[in-house]
Amino acid sequence: MSALFGPDVTFLGVPRADLAAVDADVVIIGAPFDGGTTHRPGTRFGPMAIRQACYLPQDGSRPSLALGVDALRDLRVVDAGDVALFNGDIERSIRVIEEAVYAAASAGAIPVVLGGDHTIALPDVTGVSRVHGAGRVSVVHFDAHADTGDIAYGSLYGHGQPMRRLIESGAARGDRFLQIGLRGYWPGPSILDWMAARNMRSYEMSEIVARGLDECLTEAFAIAVDDCDGVFLSVDVDVVDPGMAPGTGTPEPGGLTTRQLLDAVRRCCLELPVVGMDVVEVSPPYDHADVTAFLGNRVVLEALSAVARRRRGDAWDPRKPLLSGR
DSSP states (O other), X not given: OOOSSSSOOXXXXXXXXXXXXXXXXXXEEEEOOOTTOSSOOOGGGHHHHHHHOOSSOOSSOOXXXXXXXXXXXXXXXXXXXXXXXXXXXXXXXXXXXXXXXXXXXXXXXXXXXXXXXXXXXXXXXXXHHHHHOTTOEEEEEEOSSOOOOOOBTTBSOSTTSHHHHHHHHTSSOGGGEEEEEEOSSOSOHHHHHHHHHTTOEEEEHHHHHHHOXXXXXXXXXXXXXXXXXXXXXXXXXXXXXXXXXXXXSSOOSSOBOHHHHHHHHHHHHHHSOEEEEEEEOOOGGGOSTTHHHHHHHHHHHHHHXXXXXXXXXXXXXXXXXXXXXX
């Protein structure tokens, strides 16, 4: 698959791969789709921005100071390029993305999908669940918005509806769906009632502030691994306060800091059996100095580094000084 937008580059210089013959631990897949956007567009340019957002050489190496691993070398990470999509046909785009994710997951790799708007979570989680079993993959979802709407603008599909469609289809279970960072003024009571009836667990920012993010994550993780075989991690960059991540389509003030998100993603991938991931809603036209694209890039790197450290099998202590070894 070749890139639709911009130069044909890979994520930080990792090797190019064909989804028809995957032999890797991790496959990067670009999903340049923003046909489900209801406010500011531009996330179709997100995958290429995330791939390139780094001041270091694009040489396929990124040693983590914190974790003591080089994920791009300790893991076999490849980039399959961008899925060829037509943003005017949302149902066809969903099918194509699902098949790409399924191809990577069925080859035993962790698919890491670069969005694109959050519509793509529907095919991303579905593609992984086809491999691991319907309802056997829990979802840990970082977002300002619940994305559990029903019909919007006459369509069942869009970036405000993927989580409802996943639960309705049976690909994911409502009682194993953990949402972190919700806030603001949507959704309304009828959608919240629907969520409650499916036993979803949503951690609104007021609860996170009152209890502490670490305590909320510990509770969420216990639910995520109960009676499930894997975890899908879905990260919408608008979970972060727009003062730190302005390049997104539906900014909502009052979110997590970038440090909190990176620490949370690290914990997820250190402590949970992550079998798939997406990073969505990076919209370069609304970014300033590429700060949101840099965040998206570092979310992926933090996740991969934690996966590499988890596979190494030894304990990690963040309290130890850097040069003493962790």
